[in-house]
Amino acid sequence: MIENKDGYVSYAITDNGIATITFQHPMSNSLPGAILRKLAQTVTDLGNDDAVKVIILTSAGEKAFCAGASFDELISITNKEDGHTFFSGFAMVINAMRKCPKFVIARIQGKAVGGGVGLASAADYAIALRGSAVKLSELAVGIGPFVVGPAVERKIGLAAFSELSIDAANWRTCAWAQEKGLYASVHDTIAEVDEAVLSLATTLSKSSPEAMKDLKEVLWQGTEHWDELLASRAGISGRLVLSDFAVNAISTFKAKA
Template identity: 45%
Template sequence: MGTTRKEGSLYTRLDGGLAILEFGHPSSNSLNSELLSRLCKEIESLGANTEIALILIQSEGDRAFCAGASFDELLEISTPEQSTAFFNGFARLINSMRTCPIPIIGKVHGKAVGGGVGLIASCDYVMASDKASLRLSEIGLGIAPLVIAPAVERKAGVSGLAELALAPSEWKSAYWARERGLFSKVFESRSDLDKETEFFAADLASHSRDALMLMKRALWEGTEHWDDLLTSRAAMTGKLALSQTTQQTISAFKKKR
C-alpha cells in the first residue's frame, strides 16, 4: 500500500551509517513541487550528517516506482514563472543528488516515467526488479526531457538518451536499462530485490565514509556546470509546458490513466 496523502509523503529511517529515504504519492509516486523540495532538503541534511555514510532511496507501494512530474500540478500552472519554478524543482533534485557528499543507492521496484527516470539516473548505484521498465514520455506530451537529459546521458550515453526520448510511447525493459548502465543489478522477484539491496547497502555503509566520499566526488567529476545548465533547461521546459497543445495533451492523457 502507498500513501493517501495528496501532498505526498517522505520518511527517513536510520540504520547505523545507512539512511533509508522513502517517498510516496497516491498518483503512482509522482513528484509535485512540495515533494521535490522535501527530497532536496532531506538529501542535503543527510549528506551533512557525519554519522551517515550512504543513502538508499526507494518509493512506497508495490506498483510504480515513480510516475514523474505531477500532472495535477502541471495543469494548474498558468504563468512562465510558475512553470519554470516547477521544472526547476527537478533541476534542484538532480543537483542535490549530484552534490551530496556520500553515495546514493536506488532501489527500483516498478516502472518509472520521465522525472522518475531522472531520479534513477542521478543515483550512484541502482538495484532494480525485472518489472522496472522505463519510459520518457515527454515528447509525446509536447514537452522534452531537457532537465533530466544530462543525468540520463551520463549513464546511458547519447544513443541511450535518444532511444528513450525519441520513442515516447515505448517502454524499455529493466534488462535494457542494465545494459545501458542505468541499472547495476536486476532481480527476478521483489523479495530478492529487497533482500539483496538491504544486504548490499548495509555492507557498503559499513565502510570508510571518507573513502566513499572521495569515490562519490570522482564519479561526478566534470559536472560542476550542471547548476547553470539544469536551471536553463528548466526555463526551456517551462515554456513548452505552457503551450495550449501541451496542456490539452496532458489533460487528455491524465483522463486515460
C-alpha cells in the same frame, strides 16, 4: 515526514548509518513540487549528517517506482515563472543527489517514467525488480526531458538517451535498462531486491567515508556546471508546458489516468 493529499517524504536511519528515504504519492508515486523540494532537502540534510554513511532512495508501494511529474500540477501552470519553479524542483533533486557526499542507492520496485528515470539515473547505483520498465514520455506531452536529460545521458550515453527520449510513447524493458547501465542489477523478486540493496548498503556503511566521498567526486567529475545547466533547462520546460500542444496533451493524458 510531510503527509497530505500530495503524498509524503520520510526517512529513517539505522544504527550502522544506513539512511532510507521513502517518497509516496497516491498517483503512482508522481512528483508534485512539494515532494520534489522535500526530497532535495532530505538528501542534502542526510548528506551533511555525520551519522549517515550511505543513502537508500525508494518509493512506497509495490507497483510504480515513480510516474514522473504530477499532471495535476503541470496542468495548473499558467505562466513561465511558475513553470520554471516547478521544473526547478527536478533540478534541485538531481543536484542534491549529485552533490551529496554519500553514495545513493536507488531501490526500483516498479516502472519509472520521466522524472522517475531521472531519479534512477541520478542515483550512484540502482537495483531493480524485473519488470521495472522505463519510459521518457515528456516529448509525447509536448515538453521533452530537458531537466533530467543530463543525468540520464551521463548514465546510459547519448545514443540510448536519444532512443529513449525520441521514442517517447514506448516502454523500454528492464533488461534494456540494465544493458544500457541504468540498472546495476536486476532481481526476480522484491525480497531479492531488498536483500541486494541491504547487502550493498551494509558493505558501504563499513567503508571509509572519506574514500567514498572522494570516489563520488571523481565519478561525478564534469558535472560541476549542472546548477546553472539544469536551471536553464527548467526554463525551457517551463516555457513549453504553456504551449497549446502541451496543455491539450497533458489534459488528454490526465483524463486517461
